[in-house]
Amino acid sequence: MDCCDTSPGQFRDFKRDDFEAEWIKVAEGRFGHVYQVKVKLWREKCALKTFDETLSANNFYRKTKDVLSNIAKLKFKYILSIYGVCSDATAVVMEYMSNGSLNNLLASHNFMWQKKFQMIHEISMAMNFLHSTKPPLLHLNLKTSNILLDDHLHVKVSDFGLVHWEDGMCKATFMERLTARGNINYIPPEVFTECSDSPGTAFDVYSFGIVIWEILTQQKPYTGCSVTKVLLQVSKGKRPCLEMIPEKRPEECDELICIMQQCWDKNPQMRPLFADTVRKTETLNEVLKIPGTITGQRKGKTEEESKYPWMFSPVHKVSLPEMSETLSDDQHGENSILSM
Ligand code: ATP
Numbered sequence: 168m169d170c171c172d173t174s175p176g177q178f179r180d181f182k183r184d185d186f187e188a189e190w191i192k193v194a195e196g197r198f199g200h201v202y203q204v205k206v207k208l209w210r211e212k213c214a215l216k217t218f219d220e221t222l223s224a225n226n227f228y229r230k231t232k233d234v235l236s237n238i239a240k241l242k243f244k245y246i247l248s249i250y251g252v253c254s255d256a257t258a259v260v261m262e263y264m265s266n267g268s269l270n271n272l273l274a275s276h277n278f279m280w281q282k283k284f285q286m287i288h289e290i291s292m293a294m295n296f297l298h299s300t301k302p303p304l305l306h307l308n309l310k311t312s313n314i315l316l317d318d319h320l321h322v323k324v325s326d327f328g329l330v331h332w333e334d335g336m337c338k339a340t341f342m343e344r345l346t347a348r349g350n351i352n353y354i355p356p357e358v359f360t361e362c363s364d365s366p367g368t369a370f371d372v373y374s375f376g377i378v379i380w381e382i383l384t385q386q387k388p389y390t391g392c393s394v395t396k397v398l399l400q401v402s403k404g405k406r407p408c409l410e411m412i413p414e415k416r417p418e419e420c421d422e423l424i425c426i427m428q429q430c431w432d433k434n435p436q437m438r439p440l441f442a443d444t445v446r447k448t449e450t451l452n453e454v455l456k457i458p459g460t461i462t463g464q465r466k467g468k469t470e471e472e473s474k475y476p477w478m479f480s481p482v483h484k485v486s487l488p489e490m491s492e493t494l495s496d497d498q499h500g501e502n503s504i505l506s507m
Pocket residue numbers: 193194195196197198199200201214216247261262263264265267268270271308312313315325326348
């Protein structure tokens with residue numbers, strides 16, 4: 168049976184031959200690669216994320232396939248659609264997002280406040296949706312590389328529900344799985360300080376706090392700090408530096424900073440629920456839509472700026488190496504990039 172010859176919404180099992188021969192590599196992940204492929208029958212681009220052989224060998228792929236077939240049933244404007252798997256390529260087939268990840272875009276373009284508020288609200292809506300399922304679907308891997316942007320720079324959250332806390336799993340194994348993905352900045356301190364229960368929704372809320380900081384500053388937190396140093400400082404209560412949030416900002420930003428600080432509170436019980444946060448980000452997003460509340464001028468110059476002129480500040484970001492040189496003291500002082 169053809170992969171596409173299935174009932175609507177069904178989780179499909181693609182074969183390599185269902186795609187055109189040209190596979191364009193989009194990224195090399197830690198555990199596999201992401202390709203842009205085209206489904207022959209649909210004439211539509213998809214993303215294909217492969218899992219490396221080690222993972223397929225230890226049953227990870229089989230388990231992931233079961234999880235994915237359940238997750239794929241979830242449909243929401245701000246979460247990425249999963250179409251199925253491609254067993255003969257040990258891969259998952261999903262919606263392709265032409266503008267890639269927020270992680271890359273934050274490094275290459277300056278976003279206007281209005282767009283930053285909108286993205287934060289859309290992420291909040293996605294997370295509220297995942298947490299509103301019963302039981303809540305935990306992401307446990309929320310980070311800017313798992314926030315993708317479509318043709319119109321609207322957000323879709325991806326790779327949710329793939330990191331698990333398994334019953335009887337020891338905390339060290341769980342931590343190993345998380346840090347292996349290079350996610351240390353997004354892990355709440357209770358995970359590495361307490362031998363307590365399995366993670367709950369407050370885990371994702373903490374990660375969201377860090378994502379807000381990254382959007383507001385367009386920087387990466389704790390640059391230059393080792394994993395051990397981040398673990399140590401974060402468990403002592405230090406967080407990304409507030410001084411790195413531009414001073415020239417709309418006054419509504421202060422409310423967003425307040426939400427961000429609540430989200431990364433040391434005490435998971437004190438962190439807000441997405442059900443409440445989403446209402447606040449909705450209001451802030453509405454306010455910033457009103458003309459006259461946005462700082463920065465528009466000057467469409469590049470191809471992207473002419474395509475989406477309302478989204479970018481006039482200045483294009485400098486390349487990353489240049490940028491870190493211009494960051495000055497904040498980057499060099501050991502503690503200066505962390506604040507209480
Ligand atoms: P993790 O495996 O923990 O999710 P990651 O997000 O860094 O880590 P991948 O999920 O393999 O690694 O994604 C790597 C990159 O591939 C992303 O940062 C993004 O640029 C690109 N990418 C991933 N999925 C898609 C997609 N559906 N459409 C377009 N680009 C994608």
